[in-house]
Amino acid sequence: MHTVLDWIDHAADDRGIHFSDSVTGWSFVSHSTLAGEAHRVAALLHAHGAQPGDVVSLLVNEVRDFAPAFLGTMLAGLTPAPIASPLTFQGNDRYTEHVTDVLKVAEPALVLSDASLAEIAEKTSAQLGGGNVILLEESAGLSVGDSARRTPAELGLLQFTSGSSGSPKGVRVSRDNLAANVRSIHEWLGTTAADSCSSWLPLYHDMGLIGTFLGSLTARIDLWLMSPLDFVRNPLRWLEAHGRHGATMTTAPNFGYGYTAKRVRPQDLEGMDFSHWRVAMNGAERIDPRAAAAFAALLAPHGFRTTAFAPCYGLAEATLAVSGVTPGSGARTVRLEGGLHTGRPVVPTGRGELGTVHPDGGASWLTSCGPAVPGAAVDIVDEDGAVLPEGHFGEIRVRGTSVAGGYRSRVPDASSNFTDNGLRTGDAGFLLEGELFVVGRVGDSIKVRGRKVHAEDLETGLTAVDGIPSGRCAVALGTTGEAHHVVAVVEAGDSGWLDGALAVIRAATDDTVRVTVVRAARGGIPRTSSGKPRRRLLWRRFQDGAALGEVVHGTAPAAPVTG
Structure with a gap:
């Protein structure tokens, strides 16, 4: 495979994408049909004066329309820059602000939009004096011709990060990064022509775009594709892709497995067979063994095996995949003794396997994300960048053919550094017996009596408290002067969980840490386009004295906090 478009020269009629359809269930579009649509989009872009290497921002809401828009942009020799859909934004104003921020960085020659988002595209592009807005629907009447195709742009993709650590960065x-990472994924998973894949991840996000969409196209296998909204409304449909239609692989964040286990009833699975489901990737956020155990227990009577779980680690700055558990081998979990100290060894006191029930439910356990995928190398380094021995805690550094060429950004961000020695990810973790364990973000932590306390650890502990819904809490950590702060925001209707929440926080810190607990309405936690809590924004709002909700413990600053 030289590029991720090689498949298009031999696009099949009997392989393709099954798009989720609320009317008929699934609507099949063959690879050959998709290739024809992509050619028409390429012709449309050229008709509007696109030049080789131009950036084209994609503002397309529907999954069915995004597929040809993205492929057509690449086919035209242009660089696609996908923009998140409005789904995860609370209100039109916030979404318009996000689109404006992305367009400022992308500086596109053209904006390709569907009719539903055309007004926002026109408004934001005009404000910035940017590229012309083209309606995707105009491509329908164009003829398909080889003249529409160009050599793929050297910059294959301008992938915007979700913005969890600040403003979105491109x-x-x-194109070589893309091809290398897709090859690595296929080799890691052992993908064959007998496989087929399912996904409900958004295509503007690297995990859905590269891991499943481009992955299935380049492997020339079927993809059962839902929108995130379709999944939230009916997670059973996702399971049907495997239990009734034979899909063998999927990828989802931890949330997806836990949500499905809560929403789907055992009787809903009658007649389904999951014995051929061989890969269930789990990535993009902290893995909670409780969610995996509940999911496995639900599906096990119908043939699902826990060895299908393949936790993985990746980031946009490395194109996507960095490490992953070998499918079929089982994913290890460990419990550690004491706190984590940069540069010092970790001490495992318990071992388990993902998908099984753990002592204490699994809240205090970490899950292996496997060894580095082919073409990648992972080191753990200290604060000065020196490589640490295996089993020591520090920052994750990545090297290899998939590491991207840096950012297109107006706001430099030191949390992810492209250096001559590799990519310093800003994520904390350790290697154990050659496998990577990810703890959390380096910046989302405070040091208490010499050991690191991570926001993700506290969030995992809080979701084990009765009355706190899964995924409905966020923790911001920070320091003012010599005082450390823990600010916990919980989206819940009452405060019956407060004592349990304080016990979790105090067990991980000490009496010198100032704790503020806030009860917020649903939707009160600011989130990124991929649904992750924006912890640094929470911290800034706390410092500025902004109302986060009802303070049920501690005090919120009445005036900006300085330090």
């Missing part, structure tokens, strides 16, 4: 992913 990662410059080359």
